[in-house]
Amino acid sequence: MNSYLIRNVSVLGAAPTDLLLRDGVVAEAGPGLSAPGATVVDADGLVALPGLVDLHTHLREPGREDAETVETGSRAAALGGYTAVCAMANTSPVADTAGVVEQVWRLGREAGLVDVQPIGAVTVGLAGERLAELGAMADSAARVRIFSDDGHCVADPRLMRRALEYVKAFDGIIAQHAEEPRLTEGAQMHEGEVSTRLGLTGWPAVAEEAIIARDVLLAEHVGSRLHVCHVSCAGSVEVLRQAKARGVRVTAEVTPHHLLLTDARAETYDPVYKVNPPLRTATDIAALRAALVDGVIDIIATDHAPHAVEDKECEWAYARPGMLGLETALSIALDVLGPEWDLIAERMSRTPARIAGLTEHGHDPAPGAPANLTLVDPAARRVIDPAESASRSRNTPYARMALPGRIVATFLRGEATVLDGKAVK
Numbered sequence: 001m002n003s004y005l006i007r008n009v010s011v012l013g014a015a016p017t018d019l020l021l022r023d024g025v026v027a028e029a030g031p032g033l034s035a036p037g038a039t040v041v042d043a044d045g046l047v048a049l050p051g052l053v054d055l056h057t058h059l060r061e062p063g064r065e066d067a068e069t070v071e072t073g074s075r076a077a078a079l080g081g082y083t084a085v086c087a088m089a090n091t092s093p094v095a096d097t098a099g100v101v102e103q104v105w106r107l108g109r110e111a112g113l114v115d116v117q118p119i120g121a122v123t124v125g126l127a128g129e130r131l132a133e134l135g136a137m138a139d140s141a142a143r144v145r146i147f148s149d150d151g152h153c154v155a156d157p158r159l160m161r162r163a164l165e166y167v168k169a170f171d172g173i174i175a176q177h178a179e180e181p182r183l184t185e186g187a188q189m190h191e192g193e194v195s196t197r198l199g200l201t202g203w204p205a206v207a208e209e210a211i212i213a214r215d216v217l218l219a220e221h222v223g224s225r226l227h228v229c230h231v232s233c234a235g236s237v238e239v240l241r242q243a244k245a246r247g248v249r250v251t252a253e254v255t256p257h258h259l260l261l262t263d264a265r266a267e268t269y270d271p272v273y274k275v276n277p278p279l280r281t282a283t284d285i286a287a288l289r290a291a292l293v294d295g296v297i298d299i300i301a302t303d304h305a306p307h308a309v310e311d312k313e314c315e316w317a318y319a320r321p322g323m324l325g326l327e328t329a330l331s332i333a334l335d336v337l338g339p340e341w342d343l344i345a346e347r348m349s350r351t352p353a354r355i356a357g358l359t360e361h362g363h364d365p366a367p368g369a370p371a372n373l374t375l376v377d378p379a380a381r382r383v384i385d386p387a388e389s390a391s392r393s394r395n396t397p398y399a400r401m402a403l404p405g406r407i408v409a410t411f412l413r414g415e416a417t418v419l420d421g422k423a424v425k
């Protein structure tokens with residue numbers, strides 16, 4: 001095993017110090033360390049954060065290896081500063097059995113770039129009709145604790161209740177894609193002024209708000225844990241705020257794109273901006289940002305959704321929804337929140353690790369902590385070039401934009417996965 005002496009790094013914005021990574025942990029911290037044989041990393045001007053944890057990543061394997069594989073997605077994650085990602089279940093076949101979740105988990109271990117924690121489907125084939133083998137997935141080598149039909153809503157309230165009841169036995173979580181399907185039939189973008197002008201069928205905010213309202217009541221009734229995926233509307237924030245005030249066991253995520261981009265992007269008719277839930281309004285963005293700061297929204301999750309060129313570079317109506325996120329999430333967080341390192345660590349590492357039960361992750365770099373961390377250059381600005389992405393897909397909405405911050409190095413259990421801004425393997 002290699003050891004690394006990181007020189008003059010600012011841990012979460014504090015005064016510069018040295019960190020020695022050895023045997024998978026932060027072995028020592030303090031100014032002027034010496035460690036013969038260790039690889040020296042000059043970290044002047046860099047900030048160390050606990051390795052980021054993504055609760056919502058689409059890795060596409062098995063089934064759409066042309067869009068992403070566990071390995072390419074893991075590499076994109078490491079380059080984005082992540083040390084763990086939770087892989088969504090909408091693969092082909094769907095991750096609705098112990099066999100498929102174990103396959104994804106093994107592929108993650110083999111790639112060895114981030115810890116890949118599979119999420120299991122709630123219903124068989126994401127069809128919303130019968131519960132999947134939740135217990136078998138929980139008992140498998142992958143030890144699944146989060147279940148989601150993401151991409152689809154668990155629309156049937158009785159099924160949602162049963163799922164919440166079932167996972168309560170092992171303190172599992174149902175992560176809901178909140179979209180009342182009857183209200184979004186044929187929807188192409190946010191329902192509002194822009195959709196009216198463009199003549200595109202709208203996805204009304206109430207389709208999200210109504211499911212969240214129902215689900216927090218169900219979670220409260222059952223006493224189980226609910227997680228709300230990709231919250232996109234101001235009204236949803238208010239529903240969550242009330243539920244949390246009543247003590248409902250609910251957590252919620254927001255994506256980087258919903259914190260930055262509005263539905264006005266649809267005016268370009270460029271399907272790179274087509275995403276589910278859709279980009280909303282400036283009012284929604286303001287409410288989401290405020291909720292992220294005050295904690296009503298617990299975490300930033302990427303919803304990294306790679307798509308092959310033929311599924312994205314076509315007419316808007318035929319394009320698949322979704323955009324890349326892993327390699328740009330920290331930059332968007334910096335842009336939106338500023339250099340609020342403790343808040344960024346809380347929303348992108350500690351809290352998602354805690355929600356997912358990933359006990360090795362989400363620890364600030366300090367002696368004895370697992371050496372899962374990332375080094376950021378906050379002064380760097382980079383212009384996003386889709387061709388440079390480590391993802392197999394190219395559907396980033398930030399092409400040609402100059403974004404703040406650059407990941408210089410990432411360490412997983414004390415081994416570098418990224419050095420000098422480049423993937424190590």
Ligand SMILES: NC(=O)N[C@@H](CC(=O)O)C(=O)O
Pocket residue numbers: 058090150151152177274275276277303305306320321322323
């Ligand atoms: N977020 C997206 O726009 N796309 C997701 C699934 C989904 O939520 O529709 C995908 O898997 O591509």
